Amino acid sequence: MERPNRIKAARPAVERRHFLKTALMAALGFASPVLSRTKDTMKRMQAWIAGTDYDPSEHYYGMAVDVDKCIGCGSCAAACKTENGVPEEPFFFKTWVERYRIFEDGSSEVDSPEGAVNGFRRITEDGRSPIRNFFVPKLCNHCDNPPCVQVCPVGATYKTPDGVVLMDREYCIGCRYCIQACPYGARYLDPVNKTADKCTFCYHRVVKGLEPACVENCPTEARIFGEVKKKASPLMRFRRMNKISVLKPALNTEPKVYYANLDMEVR
Amino acid sequence: MEAIVHHLSPLLNEITGFIYPNEIELHWSLLIVLYPYITGLVAGAFILASLVKVFNVRELQPVYRLSLLTALSFMLVATLPLLAHLGRPERAFEILMTPNVTSAMAMFGFVYAWYLMAVLLLEIWFDYRRDLILWADQAKGLKRALYRVLSLFSRDVSEKALDFDNRAERVITVLGIPSAFLLHGYVGFIFGSVKANPWWSSVLMPIVFLFSAIVSGIALVLLIYMIVTPLRKQSIDMFCLEKLAAFLLYAMIVDFSLEILDFIHRVYESEESIHILAELVKGKLFISLVVVQVLVGMVIPLLTISGMRMFKAADELKKLAYFVSALLVQVGIFSTRWNVVIGGQLFSKSFRGLTVYKMSFLGIEGLLTGILILVLPLLILSTLLKVLPPWKESHNSL
Numbered sequence: 001m002e003r004p005n006r007i008k009a010a011r012p013a014v015e016r017r018h019f020l021k022t023a024l025m026a027a028l029g030f031a032s033p034v035l036s037r038t039k040d041t042m043k044r045m046q047a048w049i050a051g052t053d054y055d056p057s058e059h060y061y062g063m064a065v066d067v068d069k070c071i072g073c074g075s076c077a078a079a080c081k082t083e084n085g086v087p088e089e090p091f092f093f094k095t096w097v098e099r100y101r102i103f104e105d106g107s108s109e110v111d112s113p114e115g116a117v118n119g120f121r122r123i124t125e126d127g128r129s130p131i132r133n134f135f136v137p138k139l140c141n142h143c144d145n146p147p148c149v150q151v152c153p154v155g156a157t158y159k160t161p162d163g164v165v166l167m168d169r170e171y172c173i174g175c176r177y178c179i180q181a182c183p184y185g186a187r188y189l190d191p192v193n194k195t196a197d198k199c200t201f202c203y204h205r206v207v208k209g210l211e212p213a214c215v216e217n218c219p220t221e222a223r224i225f226g227e228v229k230k231k232a233s234p235l236m237r238f239r240r241m242n243k244i245s246v247l248k249p250a251l252n253t254e255p256k257v258y259y260a261n262l263d264m265e266v267r
Numbered sequence: 268m269e270a271i272v273h274h275l276s277p278l279l280n281e282i283t284g285f286i287y288p289n290e291i292e293l294h295w296s297l298l299i300v301l302y303p304y305i306t307g308l309v310a311g312a313f314i315l316a317s318l319v320k321v322f323n324v325r326e327l328q329p330v331y332r333l334s335l336l337t338a339l340s341f342m343l344v345a346t347l348p349l350l351a352h353l354g355r356p357e358r359a360f361e362i363l364m365t366p367n368v369t370s371a372m373a374m375f376g377f378v379y380a381w382y383l384m385a386v387l388l389l390e391i392w393f394d395y396r397r398d399l400i401l402w403a404d405q406a407k408g409l410k411r412a413l414y415r416v417l418s419l420f421s422r423d424v425s426e427k428a429l430d431f432d433n434r435a436e437r438v439i440t441v442l443g444i445p446s447a448f449l450l451h452g453y454v455g456f457i458f459g460s461v462k463a464n465p466w467w468s469s470v471l472m473p474i475v476f477l478f479s480a481i482v483s484g485i486a487l488v489l490l491i492y493m494i495v496t497p498l499r500k501q502s503i504d505m506f507c508l509e510k511l512a513a514f515l516l517y518a519m520i521v522d523f524s525l526e527i528l529d530f531i532h533r534v535y536e537s538e539e540s541i542h543i544l545a546e547l548v549k550g551k552l553f554i555s556l557v558v559v560q561v562l563v564g565m566v567i568p569l570l571t572i573s574g575m576r577m578f579k580a581a582d583e584l585k586k587l588a589y590f591v592s593a594l595l596v597q598v599g600i601f602s603t604r605w606n607v608v609i610g611g612q613l614f615s616k617s618f619r620g621l622t623v624y625k626m627s628f629l630g631i632e633g634l635l636t637g638i639l640i641l642v643l644p645l646l647i648l649s650t651l652l653k654v655l656p657p658w659k660e661s662h663n664s665l
Contacts, residue, residue, distance in 0.1 A: 092289065
């Protein structure tokens with residue numbers, strides 16, 4: 001009888017294979033509660049942050065700015081610093097306001113003293129009278145094609161399903177490539193945590209159905225926050241009623257901050 | 268926090284025009300200037316070595332091993348300035364563990380590892396294998412153990428094995444040339460692909476980086492060769508020096524032509540950013556770009572080297588001229604890196620104003636750290652020259 005012998009000879013290999021198989025299955029078995037637990041934890045975390053009834057896939061956010069309505073009071077910039085714990089020093093901003101003065105000879109002057117958190121002082125001493133005068137609020141454009149997300153070497157900055165560009169400060173390595181890649185100067189390095197930081201559209205408020213702090217604090221309703229894609233949203237209405245521009249369209253970043261009545265001098 | 272406020276506050280008074288309020292802090296400092304400078308030296312020195320192995324430029328044989336060891340010494344410190352510059356250096360490994368595939372920067376670890384492990388170390392090992400075995404046989408005690416370990420305990424010095432070494436080296440060098448191009452072209456791409464920054468955003472950037480790398484690498488090996496040879500009480504091989512100067516000259520001509528092309532292209536296209544860039548070049552970058560990079564670092568050495576070659580000067584004069592030229596080229600290439608990295612951050616992305624860079628002396632991003640990072644590869648090289656003497660005598664005496 002040859003057969004049993006052959007089986008006997010091959011036995012160690014079979015045993016090894018069998019052992020490996022069992023070991024693998026056992027490992028997976030042990031890991032499965034952990035795996036499913038992480039998934040559960042993730043879900044719970046999401047629910048905790050966002051509230052259980054919030055589904056990001058149902059939203060897509062943007063902002064509109066009516067340049068003609070901005071009075072340069074700087075309430076938005078100040079409110080942002082308070083709401084988001086942005087360092088008070090005038091080197092770190094998630095939003096700020098710029099003042100443009102355009103003169104007859106085609107020259108122009110722009111300023112944004114301390115990001116306009118304290119508003120602007122009237123300029124009279126230079127004796128020049130501009131032919132156009134206006135304020136432009138600036139913030140992260142939450143681009144649809146964000147160069148900052150493209151360049152981040154570890155994926156610490158990312159686009160959420162609801163169209164907001166966020167930063168993971170626990171993951172960022174502080175290489176600052178995103179700051180270099182942002183054409184709008186919307187990012188800075190958090191001087192304490194040494195990681196990049198930026199406007200979040202006040203995501204912590206938005207997911208609870210509230211408006212971003214800058215929008216809520218604007219006395220003239222120059223900023224409108226809302227759904228980009230829903231027909232009934234105030235943002236969509238704004239985009240129907242106005243001629244819209246975005247900043248630096250040639251760079252194909254596809255910004256989701258839409259400006260009405262934007263002057264050609266604004267970059 | 269106080270330190271950064273203390274650093275940034277005085278800068279507010281030095282801004283001209285308008286910058287976005289977040290732009291007051293200049294993010295890529297001296298250390299990021301060193302990074303392309305050092306990787307450039309690595310790539311350049313390796314390409315010089317490949318001239319011997321792949322293109323059979325026999326005259327350069329005396330500096331073949333020297334250039335490999337130079338490349339290795341600088342390669343070993345190439346990551347230091349990057350690491351020191353990170354806000355959270357303890358998370359640096361995330362670049363390798365969880366790289367973002369769309370990020371040019373995320374590829375650095377892989378490009379670096381490939382170049383160091385698969386190209387430089389392998390090539391050096393195959394080139395030195397026979398010598399390592401023989402040195403181990405001659406040496407005693409700890410030194411013997413060291414050479415045994417370095418030779419990875421190989422013992423075979425038969426004709427066949429040596430033949431294999433030779434062929435392996437050739438294959439690695441052939442692979443190494445595109446790898447060296449990749450290493451430094453890639454560094455150029457990191458800057459060249461930033462569309463937000465018109466000073467950087469140029470398809471020529473990787474190529475300009477590459478040729479300036481070759482220039483700096485050849486000049487560095489020439490300098491080291493001319494310093495070390497008299498220290499060893501040997502005479503400089505004039506054929507070798509002539510060839511080094513010749514290749515330096517060719518590389519400089521290509522590099523300079525590319526830079527001029529870039530300049531003409533920008534001026535001719537005259538895009539939106541041209542006014543602010545013109546203001547930058549005429550003002551804050553005038554000394555470092557027009558005077559140091561172009562005049563001192565390029566035109567003067569270019570004329571000197573070609574003059575020496577044209578008029579068949581005496582050897583001693585040639586040595587002096589080549590040495591000084593190579594020194595000026597180093598200064599020039601360093602300011603090239605400076606002008607790209609720092610220059611690209613001195614103007615606002617609103618194209619309406621200029622900001623300033625104030626270098627500190629102490630501190631992790633200060634001048635002192637920069638100097639230490641530049642001295643370190645020279646210390647490594649002097650150790651390598653002792654452990655793995657690249658000279659003909661030590662090769663032939665066995």
